[in-house]
Amino acid sequence: MSSSSRGPGAGARRRRTRCRRCRACVRTECGDCHFCRDMKKFGGPGRMKQSCLLRQCTAPVLPHTAVCLLCGEAGKEDTVEGEEEKFSLSLMECTICNEIVHPGCLKMGKAEGVINSEIPNCWECPRCTQEGRTSKVKGGRERHLKKKPKPPIASAEGPAVPSPSPQREKLERFKRMCQLLERVPDTSSSSSDSDSDSDSSGTSLSEDEAPGEARNGRRPARGSSGEKENRGGRRAIRPGSGGPLLSWPLGPAPPPRPPQLERHVVRPPPRSPEPDTLPLAAGSDHPLPRAAWLRVFQHLGPRELCVCMRVCRTWSRWCYDKRLWPxxxxxxxxxxxxxxxxxxxxxxxxxxxxxxxxxxxxxxxxxxxxxxGQTESRGRLxxxxxxxxxxxxxxxxxxxxxxxxxxxxxxxxxxxxxxxxxxxxxxxxxxxxxxxxxxxxxxxxxxxxxxxxxxxxxxxxxxxxxxxxxxxxxxxxxxxxxxxxxxxxxxxxxxxxxxxxxxx
CATH class of the missing domain: 3.80.10.10 (Ribonuclease Inhibitor)
Structure with a gap:
């Protein structure tokens, strides 16, 4: 049965809620991070709608409204005592297909599921594991639920090798690369160590690597098979005695730094001085100067001054005078x-x-x-x-x-x-x-x-x-x-x- 036929909630991820028990949930907001500064309680606009960075829950749980996709019931792990029975009756959310089910409701036989021990009620369901889908959660600790299945019996046509998942192949390649890097001798070590290692192995460089060394102007000594470099930035390493040479490119050389240009400080232009007169629509100026208008504005309250600031641009600049706002x-x-x-x-x-x-x-x-720091004309701060x-x-x-x-x-x-x-x-x-x-x-x-x-x-x-x-x-x-x-x-x-x- 496909996930689309199970119900309208199949494949839709449920938003998790706070556990209200971890150290991050019980602390208060710091008031300094960018999420706190956005909150209205700290004077921000309140647009992000995010919690404090120090209050991010480390173990979010499923909401109370979550039910099993197969039986339609909530988690019933509190009704039993055994660990296996509790696990089979608890709700588990798959990190790949996002389906929330009881493990006991799945009839997958000896299929294997993988639990994520860092997030509660989180796993890779047996169906996704059997189909070889990759997990969306990276870096989490995993624990196998059941014993690993026995290796398949080789048939007459040939041995049946199970195809590993792409994530496991990547992990194996990474492990092999780490082992090779550990075996690389230090470039600053003496040549006697590399010579002794090469004499014990009893092999020499292959013919494919010889032209590269000759082009570099360095002939390989007899019996030396340690670490060689050419102009292309490649290394040849023998991980074990009698094995083929492995080569891989090192990191690309950093690009040349651009020339430092001369820096100039660009500041905004100074504010234009406030006009001394009020221009009229006819093109002439009002007979009252700015000082007379300010003496009139001093008899107004804050609300009336805000109304006057909406009359025109000149009044708006005049009404910002600090003598009107003691x-x-x-x-x-x-x-x-x-x-x-x-x-x-x-x-x-x-x-x-x-x-x-x-x-x-x-x-x-x-x-x-x-x-x-506002300085008046008299020089007094x-x-x-x-x-x-x-x-x-x-x-x-x-x-x-x-x-x-x-x-x-x-x-x-x-x-x-x-x-x-x-x-x-x-x-x-x-x-x-x-x-x-x-x-x-x-x-x-x-x-x-x-x-x-x-x-x-x-x-x-x-x-x-x-x-x-x-x-x-x-x-x-x-x-x-x-x-x-x-x-x-x-x-x-x-x-x-x-x-x-x-x-x-």
Whole structure:
């Protein structure tokens, strides 16, 4: 019976599912591979629809809806105890014909099947093995199910030799080639070794190889039959005494390297300056200059500015001015897409709120690295001064990058960051930290890893005016009161418990 007559599912491969038990299945996403960066939870567009590279299941199993192609029933290996009975009642998928059957439902007699021990419920069915089909799975470990059949009895016409499969023939040829390569003597060895081997064999080169050696200008010595080379790049080796010479071509010589051309760095042309006037359809310019339009745009909110950017190209360029975007609020966004991050960089805000978003560490560092180096005409660096990162999974490594890429912060919000503790406060207030002299407002509310040992470290910040330590479980009110009484230069006042304020 052909596979097409067995049912509509014959020959169609079933998609396997996770085993949910291996080490890759139980771990979390890395957030760094190209599949994770594509996910919406990490700020990507979500087009690939692939799992993390580190979460690729090593032993995928058949889906629960898989049934036997012959009897139409699912796997019943849990109902028996013996190993052979369990195997005969379990579902097996052939890697060649993709048919899912019970091994007990196949009536192939003494035919031989091959199991793949690396993937569960995977084998080469006896029918494909008997027909000599090649497997699609390469490099997998195989185990024979039954004993090998006895060699066929030679008939009167001649011995009946079974035809091996093409894959096994290729494997045998590879094994013979490896054995020949192992017998090749080292080219740097002395000629006495090759002479002794050739004397013991008692044979010489054949007549077919002599012209090639003569053309090379080297006459073979009497009784030498080791390793010879000619201009064609071929070697002649005698694997055993009395055997014929075998020759094979070595790898082709590498092509000559092309001459190195002179390299030139090609950069895009600089952006054209923004127009100072608004051109009209009649060909003339609007009487109001660009500075007057910007003063009008300063009275608009973000939504109205986005509407104005769709009016014309000139207004679109004017509305990107960073004086119109002193603050940007992207809090509580499920994901941040690359166009959103590019829009933030183009607007260059002074205050940025990324609290409770799905921004990854790479996206945050990419963003901060492009918000710090904009130079004004007065020569003063214009970077982000207020940053809110509440609810993000920031570690000490992220804070080190934050100190390097945003050295001019005056207000920092790290509230409800689960990984912020005493070492994080030490990083922020260390002698090498640039934020030690610039921090004015610091919010660490809800950071449950903070203890009383970190409170004396805040005395290193002389400009600190507001310190929020509310909802920190391991901080005692008495220690906060002592810090408020001593404080950095001048005492603090406590309108609420664990909230320290200082009048400017």
């Amino acid at each position: 603050r940007m609020d992207l809090s509580r966004r499920k994901s941040l897409t690359p166009p959103m991050l590019s829009g933030v960089v183009r607007r260059q805000p002074r205050a940025l709120d990324l609290s409770w978003t799905g921004v990854s560490k790479k996206q945050l560092m990419w963003l901060l690295n492009r918000l710090q 214009q970077g982000v001064a207020e940053l809110r990162l509440a609810g993000l999974e920031l570690t000490d490594a992220s804070l080190r990058l934050l100190l390097r890429h945003a050295p001019q912060l005056s207000a920092l919000d790290l509230s409800h960051c689960a990984h912020v503790g005493d070492p994080s406060v030490h990083l922020l207030t260390a002698p090498t930290s640039p934020l030690r002299e610039t921090l004015v407002h610091l919010n660490l509310a809800g950071c449950h890893r903070l203890t009383d040992h970190c409170l004396p470290l805040f005395r290193r910040c002389p400009r600190l005016r507001r310190l929020d330590l509310r909802s920190c479980r391991q901080l005692s009110p008495e220690a906060c009161a002592r810090l408020a009484a001593a404080g950095p230069p001048g005492p603090f006042r406590c309108p609420e418990e664990k909230l320290l304020l200082k009048d400017s």
